Every structure is written in C-alpha cells, then in structure tokens.
Amino acid sequence: xxxxxxxxxxxxxxxxxxxxxxxxxxxxxxxxxxxxxxxxxxxxxxxxxxxxxxxxxxxxxxxxxxxxxxxxxxxxxxxxxxxxxxxxxxxxxxxxxxxxxxxxxxxxxxxxxxxxxxxxxxxxxxxxxxxxxxxxxxxxxxxxxxxxxxxxxxxxxxxxxxxxxxxxxxxxxxxxxxxxxxxxxxxxxxxxxxxxxxxxxxxxxxxxxxxxxxxx
Amino acid sequence: xxxxxxxxxxxxxxxxxxxxxxxxxxxxxxxxxxxxxxxxxxxxxxxxxxxxxxxxxxxxxxxxxxxxxxxxxxxxxxxxxxxxxxxxxxxxxxxxxxxxxxxxxxxxxxxxxxxxxxxxxxxxxxxxxxxxxxxxxxxxxxxxxxxxxxxxxxxxxxxxxxxxxxxxxxxxxxxxxxxxxxxxxxxxxxxxxxxxxxxxxxxxxxxxxxxxxxxx
Numbered sequence: 001x002x003x004x005x006x007x008x009x010x011x012x013x014x015x016x017x018x019x020x021x022x023x024x025x026x027x028x029x030x031x032x033x034x035x036x037x038x039x040x041x042x043x044x045x046x047x048x049x050x051x052x053x054x055x056x057x058x059x060x061x062x063x064x065x066x067x068x069x070x071x072x073x074x075x076x077x078x079x080x081x082x083x084x085x086x087x088x089x090x091x092x093x094x095x096x097x098x099x100x101x102x103x104x105x106x107x108x109x110x111x112x113x114x115x116x117x118x119x120x121x122x123x124x125x126x127x128x129x130x131x132x133x134x135x136x137x138x139x140x141x142x143x144x145x146x147x148x149x150x151x152x153x154x155x156x157x158x159x160x161x162x163x164x165x166x167x168x169x170x171x172x173x174x175x176x177x178x179x180x181x182x183x184x185x186x187x188x189x190x191x192x193x194x195x196x197x198x199x200x201x202x203x204x205x206x207x208x209x210x211x212x213x214x215x216x
Numbered sequence: 217x218x219x220x221x222x223x224x225x226x227x228x229x230x231x232x233x234x235x236x237x238x239x240x241x242x243x244x245x246x247x248x249x250x251x252x253x254x255x256x257x258x259x260x261x262x263x264x265x266x267x268x269x270x271x272x273x274x275x276x277x278x279x280x281x282x283x284x285x286x287x288x289x290x291x292x293x294x295x296x297x298x299x300x301x302x303x304x305x306x307x308x309x310x311x312x313x314x315x316x317x318x319x320x321x322x323x324x325x326x327x328x329x330x331x332x333x334x335x336x337x338x339x340x341x342x343x344x345x346x347x348x349x350x351x352x353x354x355x356x357x358x359x360x361x362x363x364x365x366x367x368x369x370x371x372x373x374x375x376x377x378x379x380x381x382x383x384x385x386x387x388x389x390x391x392x393x394x395x396x397x398x399x400x401x402x403x404x405x406x407x408x409x410x411x412x413x414x415x416x417x418x419x420x421x422x423x424x425x426x427x428x429x430x431x432x
Contacts, residue, residue: 147363
C-alpha cells in the first residue's frame with residue numbers, strides 16, 4: 001500500500017508552478033520520462049474508455065511551427081518535452097469495440113460476457129443521450145489525465161507548464177490530425193525551470209479553502 | 217525539490233483502482249484528509265481562475281438521498297468521504313474580479329496592474345468567443361482537479377472511486393445548487409477498500425502505450 005507522507009505530497013504540489021522559463025540544457029532522464037508515460041497510460045477514465053491520444057513532439061522544426069501558433073510561448077521549444085493532448089472528436093462503435101477487445105485480451109474473458117457493458121456504453125455515449133456531447137465528455141476524461149500528469153511530474157521533481165493558450169485548429173493542421181479521430185485540446189511542456197524564472201518565487205494564488213470547499 | 221522515486225509513483229498508480237466496496241468502518245485520518253483538501257486547493261487551472269466548487273457530504277441522510285440518484289452505488293454511503301465536484305455554469309465578471317481581488321490580496325500588487333490580465337480573461341471567456349462554452353471550459357478545469365485528487369489520494373494510500381454514473385440534475389436539486397453558480401459534474405468517493413473487493417485484483421485494462429502515445 002502506498003504511503004507517501006502527506007507533507008511530501010504537499011511539498012511537491014506547493015513546489016510546482018506554471019513554469020515560464022525552462023532550462024533548455026536540462027533534459028528529463030529516460031527512466032523519469034518512462035515513468036511519466038506510464039502514469040499517463042494508467043490515468044483513470046469513465047468506463048475505462050481512454051478516449052484520448054498523446055503526441056510527444058520531439059522534432060525541433062515541428063516545435064518551432066507549434067510555438068508560432070501558441071502565442072509564441074518559449075516553453076514550446078525550450079522545455080525538455082512537449083506533449084499535445086487530444087481527445088476523441090466523435091466516439092464511435094469502433095472505439096468501444098477496440099476497448100472491449102482489449103478487456104478480452106487483458107482479462108481473458110469471452111467477448112460475449114461483455115455484452116451488457118457494451119450495451120451500456122453504446123446506449124449512453126455512442127447512440128444515446130450523450131452522443132451529441134461525446135466530444136465534451138472525451139475532453140473531460142483527457143483533463144483527468146492532464147491533472148494526473150502534472151501531479152505525477154511534480155512528485156518526480158519535473159516542472160511543467162500547461163498550455164491552453166494555443167490555437168487548437170492550427171495544432172490539428174500542423175500535426176495532421178484533421179482526418180483522424182483526434183482533436184487538440186491543450187499541451188503540456190515538461191522539463192526543469194531555468195534559474196531565475198521570476199514566476200518561480202511568486203506566491204501561489206488560490207481562493208481560500210472555505211471558498212472552494214464546503215461541508216454538508 | 218521533490219524527488220519521489222519513479223517506482224514509488226508507479227506503485228501508487230498501479231495500486232489504485234475504481235474501488236467498488238469500501239470498508240465502512242475505516243475513516244480517513246484527519247491529517248490525511250487535510251492534505252487531500254489542500255491538494256484540491258492547489259490544483260492548477262487556466263488563468264488561475266479555479267472555476268469550481270467542492271462539496272464534502274457528511275450528513276448520512278443526504279448521502280442516502282444522493283445514493284438513490286447514483287444508480288444506487290453503495291460507495292456513496294459506505295466510503296469514508298464523498299466529494300461532489302461542481303463547475304461554474306456561466307463564468308461572469310464577478311468571478312473574474314473575485315479572482316483578481318485574491319491576486320491583489322496574496323501578491324500585494326495594485327489592482328490596476330492587473331488591467332491587461334483582466335481584459336484578457338474577459339475578452340476570452342466572459343465576453344469573447346469562448347463565453348458560449350465557458351461551462352465546458354470550467355468543467356475541463358474541474359477535471360484537472362479530479363485527476364490531481366485521485367493521484368494524490370493513491371499516493372497517500374487512500375482508495376477512490378470516481379462516479380460519473382449519477383444524475384447531475386438530481387444532485388443539483390438535492391444539494392440546492394440550482395440558484396448558485398455551481399453545477400454538478402461528478403463525484404469522488406474516498407476511503408479504504410473492503411477486504412475481498414473482487415475488483416481489487418482484476419488486471420487493469422489500458423490500451424498499450426503505442427496506441428495512446430505517439431512520437432513525432
């Protein structure tokens with residue numbers, strides 16, 4: 001059973017901030033990156049459907065083009081890693097079946113035994129009342145992974161800067177996503193803060209606990 | 217600088233699962249709960265706006281009523297803690313100003329110095345192109361907190377079960393949210409797994425890494 005001390009969790013969450021200046025010379029070591037990838041894969045999602053796709057952009061030319069459609073934010077080029085987070089634009093039977101096939105593969109159960117589960121997924125998100133907003137639903141699941149990845153990175157001492165300030169349609173075009181199921185929602189840059197990033201020492205602004213959390 | 221070992225992060229994320237059976241006798245200790253509350257407060261959000269609200273439901277009668285509109289899932293009553301996650305249904309100038317007032321308070325800067333920032337927020341989410349979908353935008357920010365909270369809990373050895381299988385409108389009615397800015401999106405139950413929960417030992421189903429993560 002995991003048993004991180006509460007103060008170590010809080011130390012990491014207080015330490016993290018939206019890093020504006022990354023040290024371009026500092027790269028995330030392979031073992032740390034590999035753990036962050038696995039953390040992404042392990043993210044929970046509703047029904048387990050994982051209606052998302054992550055693109056790690058390493059090509060400098062591609063990074064430069066993406067920076068140009070990200071308000072010219074330097075992190076896009078300077079951070080060790082750039083992950084583009086995309087969600088399924090229109091959930092379909094093929095995706096549900098790909099997932100159910102995976103259940104069969106991992107758990108060794110007969111596909112027939114999943115008939116009720118399949119019917120529930122289809123009747124809700126694919127042919128049912130929420131099919132019209134399956135893109136919004138998928139984006140929400142993606143943001144669970146987003147939160148999980150930022151927290152995971154902080155615990156490993158990896159800095160991040162979440163980027164919603166980008167042109168999603170331009171990302172889709174540059175990354176050739178238009179003919180795929182995937183639509184860009186946001187990006188995350190990861191690496192290590194540059195010495196002297198003035199944002200690192202600004203007090204974190206949060207509403208106080210009583211404003212955010214209520215007891216009933 | 218935080219320095220959790222990658223294997224300890226992964227141990228926690230592999231250990232977590234959507235807990236169906238909680239041990240009703242096991243309560244989350246005060247210091248652990250307090251850390252989870254602070255983790256929630258520390259969640260990052262776009263512009264820092266924190267367009268969300270968390271309701272911790274402790275009253276057993278209220279829990280019973282919520283269970284009835286949550287597909288009768290036992291976790292709602294049996295888990296140590298139940299958190300309802302709600303997002304801002306229609307971002308407004310008042311919320312933006314409440315946030316900016318908080319910046320002034322925490323960072324000791326004059327309100328006038330935040331004029332450009334205020335204009336950017338208003339021109340985007342409140343009076344601008346995304347004002348029509350500010351509810352979806354707010355829900356996404358909420359789901360960052362959702363992911364952060366589940367990961368944080370796992371690291372502290374606290375089990376969770378995320379619940380999207382609930383009737384949000386009925387939650388809003390039972391919790392008297394209809395005349396407030398808040399709309400229920402989902403819930404999280406937290407506590408400790410009951411011995412013998414058969415879901416605890418099922419292999420976790422995830423697409424393989426190559427399906428979810430692509431390199432460019």
